[in-house]
Amino acid sequence: MEIRHATNPEDFKQYSTERIRKDFLVSDLFGEDEVNTVYTHYDRVILGGALPVEKSLELTTPVALKVDYFLERRELGVVNIGGLGSVSVDGQRYEMAARECLYIGKGHKDVVFASRSSDEPAKFYLVSTPAHQAYPVQKVNLQQAQAYELGTASESNERTLYRFIHAEGIQSCQLMLGMTVLKPNNMWNTMPAHLHDRRMEAYLYFNLSDKARVIHLMGEPHETRHLIIQNEQAVISPSWSIHSGMGTSNYAFIWAMAGENYTFEDMDAVAMEDLR
Numbered sequence: 001m002e003i004r005h006a007t008n009p010e011d012f013k014q015y016s017t018e019r020i021r022k023d024f025l026v027s028d029l030f031g032e033d034e035v036n037t038v039y040t041h042y043d044r045v046i047l048g049g050a051l052p053v054e055k056s057l058e059l060t061t062p063v064a065l066k067v068d069y070f071l072e073r074r075e076l077g078v079v080n081i082g083g084l085g086s087v088s089v090d091g092q093r094y095e096m097a098a099r100e101c102l103y104i105g106k107g108h109k110d111v112v113f114a115s116r117s118s119d120e121p122a123k124f125y126l127v128s129t130p131a132h133q134a135y136p137v138q139k140v141n142l143q144q145a146q147a148y149e150l151g152t153a154s155e156s157n158e159r160t161l162y163r164f165i166h167a168e169g170i171q172s173c174q175l176m177l178g179m180t181v182l183k184p185n186n187m188w189n190t191m192p193a194h195l196h197d198r199r200m201e202a203y204l205y206f207n208l209s210d211k212a213r214v215i216h217l218m219g220e221p222h223e224t225r226h227l228i229i230q231n232e233q234a235v236i237s238p239s240w241s242i243h244s245g246m247g248t249s250n251y252a253f254i255w256a257m258a259g260e261n262y263t264f265e266d267m268d269a270v271a272m273e274d275l276r
Protein backbone atom coordinates (compact mmCIF):
# COMPACT_ATOMS: atom_id res chain seq x y z
CA MET A 1 0.00 0.00 0.00
CA GLU A 2 1.35 3.38 -1.00
CA ILE A 3 1.33 6.09 1.72
CA ARG A 4 0.63 9.75 0.90
CA HIS A 5 1.41 12.39 3.51
CA ALA A 6 -0.48 15.63 4.01
CA THR A 7 0.59 19.06 2.72
CA ASN A 8 0.43 22.54 4.20
CA PRO A 9 -1.17 25.02 1.72
CA GLU A 10 1.72 27.47 2.24
CA ASP A 11 4.20 24.81 1.08
CA PHE A 12 1.91 23.80 -1.78
CA LYS A 13 2.45 27.22 -3.45
CA GLN A 14 6.05 26.19 -4.25
CA TYR A 15 5.18 22.81 -5.78
CA SER A 16 6.20 21.94 -9.35
CA THR A 17 3.87 20.12 -11.74
CA GLU A 18 5.74 16.90 -10.97
CA ARG A 19 5.35 17.32 -7.20
CA ILE A 20 1.64 18.14 -7.48
CA ARG A 21 1.10 14.98 -9.52
CA LYS A 22 3.21 12.87 -7.12
CA ASP A 23 1.25 14.01 -4.06
CA PHE A 24 -2.30 14.43 -5.33
CA LEU A 25 -2.84 12.34 -8.48
CA VAL A 26 -3.63 8.66 -8.00
CA SER A 27 -2.90 6.56 -11.11
CA ASP A 28 -2.74 2.84 -11.73
CA LEU A 29 -5.47 1.83 -9.30
CA PHE A 30 -6.77 -0.76 -11.75
CA GLY A 31 -4.24 -3.48 -12.61
CA GLU A 32 -5.49 -6.82 -13.97
CA ASP A 33 -6.04 -9.30 -11.14
CA GLU A 34 -4.74 -6.81 -8.58
CA VAL A 35 -6.12 -4.95 -5.58
CA ASN A 36 -4.24 -1.66 -5.23
CA THR A 37 -4.58 0.77 -2.35
CA VAL A 38 -3.27 4.23 -1.48
CA TYR A 39 -3.38 5.43 2.13
CA THR A 40 -3.71 9.18 2.45
CA HIS A 41 -3.10 11.09 5.66
CA TYR A 42 -6.03 13.34 4.69
CA ASP A 43 -8.62 12.07 7.18
CA ARG A 44 -6.91 8.66 6.83
CA VAL A 45 -8.86 7.87 3.68
CA ILE A 46 -7.76 4.84 1.65
CA LEU A 47 -8.46 4.85 -2.09
CA GLY A 48 -8.28 1.59 -4.00
CA GLY A 49 -9.10 -0.40 -7.09
CA ALA A 50 -9.86 -4.09 -7.65
CA LEU A 51 -9.94 -5.52 -11.17
CA PRO A 52 -10.68 -9.27 -11.12
CA VAL A 53 -10.14 -10.72 -14.60
CA GLU A 54 -8.98 -14.37 -14.48
CA LYS A 55 -9.59 -14.93 -10.75
CA SER A 56 -11.48 -13.52 -7.81
CA LEU A 57 -9.57 -11.15 -5.54
CA GLU A 58 -9.50 -10.89 -1.77
CA LEU A 59 -9.25 -7.61 0.08
CA THR A 60 -6.06 -8.41 1.94
CA THR A 61 -4.77 -6.42 4.90
CA PRO A 62 -1.74 -4.22 4.22
CA VAL A 63 0.91 -4.66 6.92
CA ALA A 64 0.99 -0.87 7.43
CA LEU A 65 -2.56 -0.96 8.85
CA LYS A 66 -1.33 -3.03 11.82
CA VAL A 67 -4.68 -4.76 12.31
CA ASP A 68 -5.85 -8.35 11.85
CA TYR A 69 -8.22 -7.57 8.98
CA PHE A 70 -8.87 -4.56 6.73
CA LEU A 71 -12.26 -3.62 8.15
CA GLU A 72 -11.37 -4.13 11.82
CA ARG A 73 -11.50 -0.36 12.38
CA ARG A 74 -12.72 0.83 8.97
CA GLU A 75 -15.73 1.03 6.68
CA LEU A 76 -15.67 0.67 2.88
CA GLY A 77 -17.56 2.05 -0.10
CA VAL A 78 -17.33 0.07 -3.37
CA VAL A 79 -18.54 1.29 -6.78
CA ASN A 80 -18.44 -0.87 -9.89
CA ILE A 81 -17.35 1.13 -12.97
CA GLY A 82 -16.89 -1.96 -15.18
CA GLY A 83 -18.90 -4.99 -16.31
CA LEU A 84 -21.04 -7.33 -14.22
CA GLY A 85 -19.46 -8.67 -11.06
CA SER A 86 -19.99 -9.49 -7.43
CA VAL A 87 -18.67 -8.65 -4.00
CA SER A 88 -18.86 -11.32 -1.30
CA VAL A 89 -18.88 -10.14 2.31
CA ASP A 90 -18.27 -12.92 4.87
CA GLY A 91 -19.81 -15.39 2.40
CA GLN A 92 -22.85 -13.30 1.46
CA ARG A 93 -22.69 -12.49 -2.25
CA TYR A 94 -23.89 -9.16 -3.69
CA GLU A 95 -24.27 -8.98 -7.49
CA MET A 96 -22.86 -5.68 -8.74
CA ALA A 97 -23.96 -4.18 -12.05
CA ALA A 98 -22.24 -1.14 -13.54
CA ARG A 99 -22.54 2.00 -11.42
CA GLU A 100 -23.90 0.21 -8.39
CA CYS A 101 -22.54 1.01 -4.94
CA LEU A 102 -22.03 -1.31 -1.97
CA TYR A 103 -21.34 -0.14 1.57
CA ILE A 104 -19.54 -2.56 3.90
CA GLY A 105 -19.45 -1.64 7.57
CA LYS A 106 -16.76 -2.14 10.19
CA GLY A 107 -16.17 -5.68 11.45
CA HIS A 108 -16.55 -7.73 8.26
CA LYS A 109 -13.59 -10.02 7.80
CA ASP A 110 -13.72 -11.46 4.28
CA VAL A 111 -14.35 -9.31 1.22
CA VAL A 112 -13.92 -10.93 -2.21
CA PHE A 113 -14.29 -9.25 -5.60
CA ALA A 114 -15.23 -11.23 -8.74
CA SER A 115 -16.20 -10.65 -12.37
CA ARG A 116 -18.96 -12.45 -14.28
CA SER A 117 -16.82 -12.56 -17.44
CA SER A 118 -13.12 -12.00 -18.07
CA ASP A 119 -14.03 -10.43 -21.45
CA GLU A 120 -15.86 -7.61 -19.70
CA PRO A 121 -14.55 -7.61 -16.14
CA ALA A 122 -16.01 -5.68 -13.24
CA LYS A 123 -13.88 -2.81 -12.02
CA PHE A 124 -14.33 -1.87 -8.37
CA TYR A 125 -13.33 1.55 -7.04
CA LEU A 126 -12.81 1.49 -3.28
CA VAL A 127 -12.90 4.22 -0.65
CA SER A 128 -12.33 3.37 2.99
CA THR A 129 -12.40 5.57 6.08
CA PRO A 130 -11.88 4.96 9.81
CA ALA A 131 -15.07 3.80 11.56
CA HIS A 132 -16.17 3.65 15.20
CA GLN A 133 -19.47 1.79 14.76
CA ALA A 134 -20.75 -1.15 12.66
CA TYR A 135 -23.40 -0.17 10.11
CA PRO A 136 -25.08 -2.85 7.93
CA VAL A 137 -23.97 -3.80 4.44
CA GLN A 138 -26.22 -2.07 1.90
CA LYS A 139 -26.37 -1.74 -1.87
CA VAL A 140 -27.79 1.09 -3.94
CA ASN A 141 -28.14 1.72 -7.67
CA LEU A 142 -28.65 4.93 -9.67
CA GLN A 143 -32.46 4.53 -9.72
CA GLN A 144 -32.62 4.23 -5.92
CA ALA A 145 -30.14 7.01 -5.13
CA GLN A 146 -31.13 10.60 -4.39
CA ALA A 147 -30.53 12.47 -7.64
CA TYR A 148 -30.02 16.20 -8.14
CA GLU A 149 -30.12 17.90 -11.54
CA LEU A 150 -27.47 20.63 -11.50
CA GLY A 151 -26.09 23.26 -13.89
CA THR A 152 -27.27 24.91 -17.07
CA ALA A 153 -26.53 24.41 -20.76
CA SER A 154 -25.29 28.00 -21.05
CA GLU A 155 -22.64 27.29 -18.38
CA SER A 156 -21.74 23.91 -19.99
CA ASN A 157 -22.25 22.13 -16.68
CA GLU A 158 -25.55 20.22 -16.86
CA ARG A 159 -25.05 17.12 -14.73
CA THR A 160 -26.80 14.67 -12.42
CA LEU A 161 -25.38 14.27 -8.94
CA TYR A 162 -26.31 10.95 -7.25
CA ARG A 163 -25.85 10.57 -3.50
CA PHE A 164 -25.20 6.95 -2.41
CA ILE A 165 -23.71 6.98 1.09
CA HIS A 166 -24.93 9.95 3.13
CA ALA A 167 -27.18 10.94 6.03
CA GLU A 168 -30.47 10.32 4.13
CA GLY A 169 -29.17 7.29 2.20
CA ILE A 170 -26.87 4.43 3.13
CA GLN A 171 -25.71 5.11 6.68
CA SER A 172 -22.02 5.20 7.57
CA CYS A 173 -19.75 6.59 10.26
CA GLN A 174 -18.08 9.28 8.19
CA LEU A 175 -17.82 8.17 4.58
CA MET A 176 -20.00 10.14 2.14
CA LEU A 177 -19.92 8.97 -1.46
CA GLY A 178 -21.75 9.47 -4.73
CA MET A 179 -21.43 9.83 -8.47
CA THR A 180 -21.84 12.82 -10.78
CA VAL A 181 -22.57 12.23 -14.47
CA LEU A 182 -22.17 15.07 -16.97
CA LYS A 183 -24.65 15.29 -19.80
CA PRO A 184 -23.34 15.21 -23.41
CA ASN A 185 -21.78 18.54 -24.50
CA ASN A 186 -21.30 19.59 -20.88
CA MET A 187 -17.75 19.76 -19.51
CA TRP A 188 -17.59 21.63 -16.19
CA ASN A 189 -18.03 20.22 -12.70
CA THR A 190 -18.26 22.01 -9.37
CA MET A 191 -17.95 25.54 -10.74
CA PRO A 192 -18.69 27.87 -8.93
CA ALA A 193 -16.21 26.13 -6.65
CA HIS A 194 -16.50 25.48 -2.94
CA LEU A 195 -14.51 24.49 0.12
CA HIS A 196 -15.39 22.35 3.14
CA ASP A 197 -12.76 22.71 5.79
CA ARG A 198 -14.28 19.92 7.91
CA ARG A 199 -13.76 17.26 5.20
CA MET A 200 -11.28 16.15 2.57
CA GLU A 201 -12.60 14.89 -0.76
CA ALA A 202 -11.38 12.60 -3.55
CA TYR A 203 -12.63 12.45 -7.14
CA LEU A 204 -12.20 9.44 -9.45
CA TYR A 205 -12.78 10.56 -13.05
CA PHE A 206 -14.05 7.89 -15.47
CA ASN A 207 -15.97 7.31 -18.69
CA LEU A 208 -13.38 9.31 -20.67
CA SER A 209 -11.95 8.11 -24.00
CA ASP A 210 -8.19 7.46 -24.26
CA LYS A 211 -7.44 10.90 -25.68
CA ALA A 212 -9.85 12.87 -23.49
CA ARG A 213 -8.60 14.72 -20.40
CA VAL A 214 -10.03 16.59 -17.42
CA ILE A 215 -8.22 19.74 -16.33
CA HIS A 216 -8.78 19.54 -12.58
CA LEU A 217 -8.40 22.75 -10.56
CA MET A 218 -7.05 22.58 -7.02
CA GLY A 219 -5.42 24.77 -4.39
CA GLU A 220 -6.65 27.62 -2.24
CA PRO A 221 -9.08 29.84 -4.18
CA HIS A 222 -6.56 32.70 -4.46
CA GLU A 223 -3.70 30.37 -5.49
CA THR A 224 -5.00 27.69 -7.85
CA ARG A 225 -3.05 25.03 -9.70
CA HIS A 226 -4.18 22.35 -12.13
CA LEU A 227 -3.73 18.67 -12.89
CA ILE A 228 -4.30 17.08 -16.29
CA ILE A 229 -6.18 13.88 -15.58
CA GLN A 230 -6.84 10.78 -17.69
CA ASN A 231 -9.57 8.20 -17.54
CA GLU A 232 -9.78 6.29 -14.24
CA GLN A 233 -7.33 8.47 -12.37
CA ALA A 234 -8.22 9.94 -8.99
CA VAL A 235 -7.28 13.20 -7.33
CA ILE A 236 -6.93 13.84 -3.61
CA SER A 237 -8.39 17.16 -2.52
CA PRO A 238 -7.25 18.48 0.88
CA SER A 239 -9.82 20.35 2.96
CA TRP A 240 -8.17 23.69 2.03
CA SER A 241 -8.45 23.03 -1.71
CA ILE A 242 -11.12 23.71 -4.27
CA HIS A 243 -11.95 20.71 -6.49
CA SER A 244 -13.42 21.50 -9.87
CA GLY A 245 -12.79 20.19 -13.35
CA MET A 246 -13.30 20.94 -17.02
CA GLY A 247 -13.15 18.12 -19.57
CA THR A 248 -12.27 17.95 -23.23
CA SER A 249 -15.49 15.89 -23.40
CA ASN A 250 -18.20 14.92 -20.95
CA TYR A 251 -17.33 12.36 -18.26
CA ALA A 252 -18.45 11.00 -14.91
CA PHE A 253 -16.76 11.02 -11.52
CA ILE A 254 -17.12 9.40 -8.13
CA TRP A 255 -16.72 11.83 -5.27
CA ALA A 256 -16.07 10.71 -1.71
CA MET A 257 -15.64 12.75 1.42
CA ALA A 258 -14.54 12.04 4.97
CA GLY A 259 -13.79 14.03 8.06
CA GLU A 260 -15.65 15.65 10.88
CA ASN A 261 -19.08 16.84 9.74
CA TYR A 262 -21.53 14.37 8.13
CA THR A 263 -23.31 16.84 5.86
CA PHE A 264 -23.10 18.62 2.52
CA GLU A 265 -24.47 21.81 3.94
CA ASP A 266 -21.37 23.21 5.64
CA MET A 267 -19.65 24.03 2.35
CA ASP A 268 -18.43 27.57 1.68
CA ALA A 269 -19.10 28.81 -1.85
CA VAL A 270 -16.13 30.56 -3.48
CA ALA A 271 -17.01 33.82 -5.23
CA MET A 272 -15.80 34.00 -8.85
CA GLU A 273 -13.94 37.25 -8.09
CA ASP A 274 -11.90 35.44 -5.40
CA LEU A 275 -10.47 32.83 -7.81
CA ARG A 276 -6.90 33.39 -8.94
Ligand SMILES: O=C(O)C(=O)C[C@H](O)C(=O)CO
Pocket residue numbers: 150159161179180189190191196201243255257267
Ligand atom coordinates in the same frame (compact mmCIF):
# COMPACT_ATOMS: atom_id res chain seq x y z
O1 LIG B 1 -20.94 18.02 -9.64
C1 LIG B 1 -20.70 18.53 -8.54
O2 LIG B 1 -20.86 19.73 -8.27
C2 LIG B 1 -20.21 17.62 -7.51
O3 LIG B 1 -20.27 16.43 -7.69
C3 LIG B 1 -19.67 18.19 -6.25
C4 LIG B 1 -19.18 17.15 -5.26
O4 LIG B 1 -20.20 16.31 -4.91
C5 LIG B 1 -18.61 17.84 -4.07
O5 LIG B 1 -17.61 18.49 -4.19
C6 LIG B 1 -19.31 17.70 -2.78
O6 LIG B 1 -18.66 18.45 -1.79
Ligand SMILES: [Zn+2]
Pocket residue numbers: 194195196201243
Ligand atom coordinates in the same frame (compact mmCIF):
# COMPACT_ATOMS: atom_id res chain seq x y z
ZN1 LIG C 1 -16.71 19.26 -2.36
